[in-house]
Amino acid sequence: KQEVTQIPAALSVPEGENLVLNCSFTDSAIYNLQWFRQDPGKGLTSLLLIQSSQREQTSGRLNASLDKSSGRSTLYIAASQPGDSATYLCAVLYSGGGADGLTFGKGTHLIIQP
């Protein structure tokens, strides 16, 4: 069974710091990996999608990397702001059988202190 793990489960840092969220997955046969943000009581907002042939994607202060062979992805947030406080979810779309939708990690709950 494919599994996605996110470390840490929770993180609290002062405003302005650069930080890294980690995601690992057990099966390297993937189409893509997607990072989402979820605010309390809200749906998921797609931040970045990395196709299996890509190594990284960037959007503003966010940079996501993918190392398919080692089963790892990182989300780098530069110059963090209080508005970045949310739960960040990593999800993998596997190309093998048995999982037609995204397989999600449990998320990293991020708090940026003003």
Place this chain on the structure above:
Amino acid sequence: DAGVIQSPRHEVTEMGQEVTLRCKPISGHNSLFWYRQTMMRGLELLIYFNNNVPIDDSGMPEDRFSAKMPNASFSTLKIQPSEPRDSAVYFCASSFVRNQPQHFGDGTRLSIL
């Protein structure tokens, strides 16, 4: 630009009642997904439709759950009869094709008393 629209946003009902959740995907998207989010299990796929046809319903927990997609702009998830353990947030998502970014609705927060 309308995103994925789900209704209702909140539903509170007594166990044994029928519950129907609704979803309107983004226009032009051919793949539709229903997910369920709980504190214990996180987000899990319930069912996946491609071009209105159910492809993978292996995540549907029991026969009490059913989903339909009568046309490209509408899908329903029905629970009959509902039980307290069905309480969760149910999300609908759509994508142009399966391996493109999925866009999520705001979810339906379901409470079964």
